Amino acid sequence: MKLVYFARVREAMGSDGEEMEFPASVLTVGDAIDWLAAQSPRHAEAFADRSKLRFALDQRMVKFDAPVTGATEFAIFPPVTGG
Numbered sequence: 005m006k007l008v009y010f011a012r013v014r015e016a017m018g019s020d021g022e023e024m025e026f027p028a029s030v031l032t033v034g035d036a037i038d039w040l041a042a043q044s045p046r047h048a049e050a051f052a053d054r055s056k057l058r059f060a061l062d063q064r065m066v067k068f069d070a071p072v073t074g075a076t077e078f079a080i081f082p083p084v085t086g087g
Contacts, residue, residue, distance in 0.1 A: 005072070007040075009050070010081035013057070016050035026072065033059050034068040036078065056082055 008021040030036050034054075041051040051057065059066050061075040072078065 005075060006077045008077060008079040010079065012082045013050050013080050017046060031071060031073065032068070033061070033066055033070045033072060033078075036072050037068075037080075051080075058083055 005024055005026060006021060007024055009017050009019065014020050024040070026036055026039060030039050037051050037054060037057070041048045054068070058081055059068070059070070060077075060079040060081075061070060061072065062077050063079070
């Protein structure tokens with residue numbers, strides 16, 4: 005799956021994205037974040053405060069319990085405010 009990082013997440017990761025294959029046990033966005041956070045100290049830092057993260061699968065906003073099965077792109081970013 006293509007992972008895309010924005011803003012603070014991109015800065016913490018030092019990259020705007022990466023390709024990852026999730027194990028079969030990763031079924032939801034929450035599972036994916038938990039699994040990603042365990043991959044390295046950099047991942048753990050980027051995903052430490054899950055309350056400050058938002059998600060999109062294939063460019064559609066989703067919640068923590070959304071299934072990731074079948075998605076090709078997973079975007080992770082902090083909340084955005086308008087102005």
